[in-house]
Amino acid sequence: MIANTSVTGLLLAVVFGAAFGWLLHRGRVTSYNVIVNQLRLKDFTVLKVMLTAIVVGGLGVLLFVNLGLANWSIRDANMLAVLIGGSLFGIGMVLYGYCPGTGIAAVGTGNVHALVGVFGMILGAIAYAFSFDWVSSNIIAAWRLGRVTLSDLTGIPHLVLYLIVGALALLLFFYLERNRASLRP
Amino acid sequence: MNDRARAADTAQTDRIDWTPYLAGAGIGVLSWLVFVVVATPIGVTTAASQVAGGVASLAVGSAVVEANSYWARHPFRLDYGTLFLVGIFFGALASALSSRQFRIETVPSVWRERFGPSVGKRYLAAFIGGAIAMYGARMAGGCTSGNGISQGLQLALVGWTFLLAMFASGVITATLLFRR
Numbered sequence: 001m002i003a004n005t006s007v008t009g010l011l012l013a014v015v016f017g018a019a020f021g022w023l024l025h026r027g028r029v030t031s032y033n034v035i036v037n038q039l040r041l042k043d044f045t046v047l048k049v050m051l052t053a054i055v056v057g058g059l060g061v062l063l064f065v066n067l068g069l070a071n072w073s074i075r076d077a078n079m080l081a082v083l084i085g086g087s088l089f090g091i092g093m094v095l096y097g098y099c100p101g102t103g104i105a106a107v108g109t110g111n112v113h114a115l116v117g118v119f120g121m122i123l124g125a126i127a128y129a130f131s132f133d134w135v136s137s138n139i140i141a142a143w144r145l146g147r148v149t150l151s152d153l154t155g156i157p158h159l160v161l162y163l164i165v166g167a168l169a170l171l172l173f174f175y176l177e178r179n180r181a182s183l184r185p
Numbered sequence: 186m187n188d189r190a191r192a193a194d195t196a197q198t199d200r201i202d203w204t205p206y207l208a209g210a211g212i213g214v215l216s217w218l219v220f221v222v223v224a225t226p227i228g229v230t231t232a233a234s235q236v237a238g239g240v241a242s243l244a245v246g247s248a249v250v251e252a253n254s255y256w257a258r259h260p261f262r263l264d265y266g267t268l269f270l271v272g273i274f275f276g277a278l279a280s281a282l283s284s285r286q287f288r289i290e291t292v293p294s295v296w297r298e299r300f301g302p303s304v305g306k307r308y309l310a311a312f313i314g315g316a317i318a319m320y321g322a323r324m325a326g327g328c329t330s331g332n333g334i335s336q337g338l339q340l341a342l343v344g345w346t347f348l349l350a351m352f353a354s355g356v357i358t359a360t361l362l363f364r365r
Contacts, residue, residue, distance in 0.1 A: 002223050004265040012223055013265040017272020018279065019215050020227060020330075025280035027208025032293035039352075039359035045205045050333060050348075052209025057216035058338035070220040073335070075326050077342040082332070085325025086350025088317055093351070094358040095314025097293065099329035100322060101229040103315065104270055108277030111290045116308040120315025125230070125237030127316070128323040132255035135324060150340045161340055173206070 021105045030106040032097035032113070039094055044176050051169040058162050077145040084139060096120070216338060225265050228331030229273075230322040232266030235259050299363055325350075 002009045027049040028034050037043035064070035093099055096117040098106055103121065106114035128135070151158050212227075219227055239261035242250040250256050261267075281287040292307045300306055322328040325347050327336065333351070336344025 004225065005262070009223065009265050010263065010268050013268035014272040014275070016215065016219055016223070016227075017269035017274075018276030019272075020212065020269075021273035021276025021278075022280040023208050023211045023215065023276075024273070025277045025284075025286070026203040026211070027205050028203075029208075030277055030281075032290075033295040036295050036359060036363075039355040040363055041356065048205035049209040049212065050329070050337075052206050053212035053216070053334050054338045056210045056213025057334065058213075058340065060213065060217040061220050061338060064217060064221050070217075071224065072339055073220070073224065073226050074339050074341045075332075075336055075343050077346065078326065079346065082325045082343050082346045083350050085321040085323070086332075086347045087354040088321030089325060089328065089347075090321075090351045090354025090356075091358045092314045092316070092318025092321055093329075093355050094362060095310045096318055097296070097311065097314070098318075099229075100233055100315075100319060101273060101328065101330040104229070104273045105277035108274045109281040110287045111293075113291055113293070113307050113311045117311035117315030120312035121233055121319040122237045122240050123312075124316035124319030125234040125323060126241045128320050129234065129238065129241070129253050129255040132253070136254075139324065145342060148342045150342060150345060153342065158340060 020101070021108060024102055024105040025109060029102050030098075030109050030111070032106070032111070035099075035102065036094065036097050039090075044172075048173060048176070051165070051172070055162060055166040055169060058158075058165075062158050062162065074147045074149060077148055078140045079143040079145055081135070081140045081142075092124075212334065213338070216335065223265060226331065226335035227269075228266070228327055228335055229270065230319060230328045230331060231259060232264075232270050233319065234323060235261045235264075235267055236270070 002012065024030050028045055029049055034043055034045050038046035061070060061072075065072060089099075096103060098114055098117060100121055103114045103117050107118060149158070150156075150161055154161075156164075216227060219225060234255070238250050238253075238256040238259065241256075242261070278287070291304045292302055296307055296310075300310075318328070322332070325332055326343060327333075327347070329351070332344050332347040334344075337348055338344075
């Protein structure tokens with residue numbers, strides 16, 4: 001494994017980050033209109049990008065973990081924190097028109113309002129750091145389930161779950177492409 | 186959408202000929218590489234918090250920041266996470282320039298159609314929205330990238346709970362905001 005602050009690690013960070021930014025732009029999710037119209041259910045580009053990334057990425061990572069070339073990197077499910085945080089995130093994403101990653105990418109494509117939102121992000125992070133002790137003991141600690149996966153919860157193997165998610169995604173994509181004309185804003 | 190707004194939107198996005206599926210598959214393959222090579226899944230907001238710590242130390246002094254229990258865990262430094270953010274910026278810039286999509290945008294057409302052409306109003310919403318999104322992401326333990334994609338692709342409960350909460354809240358908020 002490559003250390004986080006080694007020269008190789010830092011170079012790879014820029015290369016992988018650039019690949020991610022490139023892909024976000026090519027996937028058109030650096031556009032305010034595309035993201036907001038997803039949440040207005042008028043354009044499903046965001047879901048297409050995300051579900052494809054999850055299924056393709058998940059199947060590959062499952063293979064590499066089984067080959068001993070990678071490890072799972074699963075985070076704690078602090079349920080109250082993720083429910084409240086995720087809900088706040090949804091509200092912020094509609095006002096901003098971006099999530100943090102696509103916002104930074106959008107600055108690179110010339111979107112000045114995305115840069116203003118990056119300054120807002122910095123303020124939000126500062127506010128979180130100063131409220132962290134309270135959030136940690138009152139919200140994060142309130143309902144912790146640990147590093148569990150959907151496979152642990154249901155007893156269904158990872159591979160089968162990917163196939164189920166993939167099949168549902170394909171059905172959704174097929175439906176969306178057939179009805180493309182009527183879903184245009 | 187009026188004709189002018191449609192033309193502006195078309196200029197920004199329609200010349201990109203990648204389907205969203207290809208971009209999504211690309212992000213999936215990129216995830217394989219980062220899991221195998223650097224063992225640090227794609228994410229944005231942990232590193233953004235580190236940067237915020239650096240900014241805060243300019244405003245309130247480094248003693249205050251070092252004493253903070255959150256920044257003690259996530260100190261500002263040049264590491265994989267913070268340089269990944271620099272990479273995102275330059276990757277999107279390179280893609281926009283090479284596809285001739287780079288364009289200065291202050292008020293996007295969907296916003297203008299609903300809330301008017303005021304630049305100040307758009308900037309205010311972007312600033313407040315960015316702050317709320319970041320606060321929520323840190324509480325949840327990650328954003329669309331770190332939680333939604335990186336945890337989601339591992340089928341982690343935290344990732345899928347985040348995706349559901351985010352989309353439910355986002356769809357309700359967007360419906361209320363854009364209702365005429």
